[in-house]
Amino acid sequence: MNDSGSKTDELAGTEQPFVQHLFELRDRLLRAVYGIAGVFLVLVIYPGPSKLYDYLAMPLVRALPEGSKMIAVGVVSPFLVPIKVSVMAAIAVSLPWILYQVWAFVAPGLYKHEKKLVMPLVAASTVLFYAGAAFCYFFVFGQAFPAIQKMAPASVAVSPDIEAYLDFVITMFIAFGVAFEVPIVVVILARLGVVTVTQLKSFRTYFIVAAAAVAGLVTPPDPVSMLALLVPMCILYEVGIWAAQIFIRHTQAPSEEAPTADRAGPGTSP
Numbered sequence: 001m002n003d004s005g006s007k008t009d010e011l012a013g014t015e016q017p018f019v020q021h022l023f024e025l026r027d028r029l030l031r032a033v034y035g036i037a038g039v040f041l042v043l044v045i046y047p048g049p050s051k052l053y054d055y056l057a058m059p060l061v062r063a064l065p066e067g068s069k070m071i072a073v074g075v076v077s078p079f080l081v082p083i084k085v086s087v088m089a090a091i092a093v094s095l096p097w098i099l100y101q102v103w104a105f106v107a108p109g110l111y112k113h114e115k116k117l118v119m120p121l122v123a124a125s126t127v128l129f130y131a132g133a134a135f136c137y138f139f140v141f142g143q144a145f146p147a148i149q150k151m152a153p154a155s156v157a158v159s160p161d162i163e164a165y166l167d168f169v170i171t172m173f174i175a176f177g178v179a180f181e182v183p184i185v186v187v188i189l190a191r192l193g194v195v196t197v198t199q200l201k202s203f204r205t206y207f208i209v210a211a212a213a214v215a216g217l218v219t220p221p222d223p224v225s226m227l228a229l230l231v232p233m234c235i236l237y238e239v240g241i242w243a244a245q246i247f248i249r250h251t252q253a254p255s256e257e258a259p260t261a262d263r264a265g266p267g268t269s270p
Contacts (some may be wrong), residue, residue: 029180035097040090046219049082053162059141060165063149064158071159081162088170092133099126106199117191117251126183128236132180133173140176140228144220171244175218186240187247199249207237 043052054061057070064070074076091098094166110118152158189195195203211233212226219225 024105028105032094032098032101035101036090039093040086043086043089043093049086052089053085053166055084055164056169057165058143059137060160063145064160065149068158070162070165072163074163077161077163081166084166086168089255092130096126096128106181111249117247120247121184121187125181129178132144132176132178132232135180135209135228136172136176139170140219140225143228144222147222147224148220172218176229179214179229180216180236182236183240183243186237187244190241190244191247191251197241197245199268204237208234211237229264232269 001090043049047055056248072081074080103122104117106118107115114181149158190197191202208230211230215226215233219229
């Protein structure tokens with residue numbers, strides 16, 4: 001982590017007492033909570049918990065037979081489930097603010113070359129998670145729910161429970177959001193030296209098999225949904241290999257870089 005002896009330490013003189021770090025951590029956590037609470041209050045006022053749930057349930061409601069509606073089995077489910085949706089929406093909207101607080105807490109303890117690595121990865125991971133959840137909602141649900149309804153027997157009245165639907169949606173959002181983080185994982189593994197770029201290229205076949213297994217486990221039982229997760233994961237794996245080469249080149253620590261001409265050689269006056 002430290003530079004060579006001929007160069008000054010970037011973090012010299014920035015050390016703080018442990019108690020000071022605890023105060024800073026407390027302040028950052030409170031700011032993150034305040035941000036979530038503020039967004040939650042706005043969403044409760046407009047568009048409101050019920051409207052948020054209606055929007056979340058729209059892909060399934062459109063696929064239900066005409067005249068069918070979702071049901072609430074629990075006594076307080078019509079109240080609690082929309083509130084849960086509002087809380088999760090507030091956390092999702094506040095995610096950039098939460099990650100900024102994390103970044104602001106750890107950034108003073110990072111070297112310049114480490115900041116070049118961490119900040120882009122934090123921003124990219126946020127965007128990719130949003131992209132995965134959006135892809136799941138706008139494309140996968142639109143293809144999967146009609147296919148599932150067609151498989152239902154004619155003797156069965158399809159009326160999904162609102163709480164069960166919420167649990168399913170959360171699981172799918174997390175699955176697609178995490179799956180879209182493939183480039184981040186690839187970059188981190190390559191930058192830490194766990195694998196090389198050459199090895200990543202040779203692992204393509206194994207990754208496709210593993211991605212197919214994951215897609216088959218987490219997606220609804222139809223080929224369209226499975227391919228909708230498998231294909232983006234394979235594309236993002238290639239993006240990760242390309243990004244890893246760039247990050248390795250531009251985030252080298254000074255001690256890892258090749259010797260430069262400004263170092264004094266034998267017999268050179270200081």
